[in-house]
Amino acid sequence: MYCVKCGVRLTDGAAACPLCRTPVRDPDGAEAAPAAPTYPERYPAPPKTRRYPILAFLTALLLAVSLSAMIYCLTNLHAVSWSGYVMLACALVYFALLFPFWFEKREPLIFVPIGFGLTCGYLLYICLYTGGSWFLSFAFPVTMLAGLLTTASVLLFRFGKRRRLLKIGVLLTVIGLSNMLIEFFLCITFDTRMFAWSLYPVCSFSLVGLVLILCCTIPGWRAYLEKKLFL
Ligand SMILES: [Zn+2]
Numbered sequence: 646m647y648c649v650k651c652g653v654r655l656t657d658g659a660a661a662c663p664l665c666r667t668p669v670r671d672p673d674g675a676e677a678a679p680a681a682p683t684y685p686e687r688y689p690a691p692p693k694t695r696r697y698p699i700l701a702f703l704t705a706l707l708l709a710v711s712l713s714a715m716i717y718c719l720t721n722l723h724a725v726s727w728s729g730y731v732m733l734a735c736a737l738v739y740f741a742l743l744f745p746f747w748f749e750k751r752e753p754l755i756f757v758p759i760g761f762g763l764t765c766g767y768l769l770y771i772c773l774y775t776g777g778s779w780f781l782s783f784a785f786p787v788t789m790l791a792g793l794l795t796t797a798s799v800l801l802f803r804f805g806k807r808r809r810l811l812k813i814g815v816l817l818t819v820i821g822l823s824n825m826l827i828e829f830f831l832c833i834t835f836d837t838r839m840f841a842w843s844l845y846p847v848c849s850f851s852l853v854g855l856v857l858i859l860c861c862t863i864p865g866w867r868a869y870l871e872k873k874l875f876l
Pocket residue numbers: 648649650651652653662663664665666667
């Protein structure tokens with residue numbers, strides 16, 4: 646037997662050429678046998694999705710509901726009247742809940758803020774239509790606050806891999822404190838009493854959040870919690 650690279654004569658059973666170190670492959674050995682291909686012959690077809698017919702059905706249903714409400718109002722009341730609420734609510738449900746599912750990859754960082762923005766628009770319509778004055782001092786800031794906190798949570802669970810326990814602690818504390826802000830907006834808009842209910846969520850959320858933050862300062866506890874919570 647000779648080396649395939651330099652032609653040196655090899656001793657029987659040699660694993661490599663003594664001159665050029667080229668590994669010896671024995672044509673009679675197991676290695677020489679062509680391995681059966683482990684991959685399929687054809688490119689696998691993508692799994693058939695059944696969600697498109699369902700989505701189309703739900704879209705048609707929403708369209709039918711909004712159109713029938715509009716036709717009813719126009720023929721019986723001779724005005725858009727309450728069908729405006731119905732149509733906008735259908736549009737909101739469609740864009741916030743159904744529209745993202747038309748895409749293979751749903752990017753929550755795009756769809757979550759869009760959903761909250763649309764909710765804001767819907768509330769503005771109701772406020773203007775009913776002649777209310779609660780949009781700027783209550784509905785807008787509260788919806789934005791909820792949108793911000795939800796987007797922050799999405800960001801945290803998608804990208805915040807490092808020191809996640811600490812970030813969750815901070816987020817919980819902020820969610821707790823935001824309840825006080827919501828009560829403040831209620832107070833200045835509807836003249837409700839301040840500190841009537843907000844201290845309960847503030848205390849419970851902040852307490853859990855602060856415990857998590859505190860645990861981050863003790864390495865043993867942090868490791869234990871991260872393991873227990875799969876972080
Ligand atoms: Zn050789």
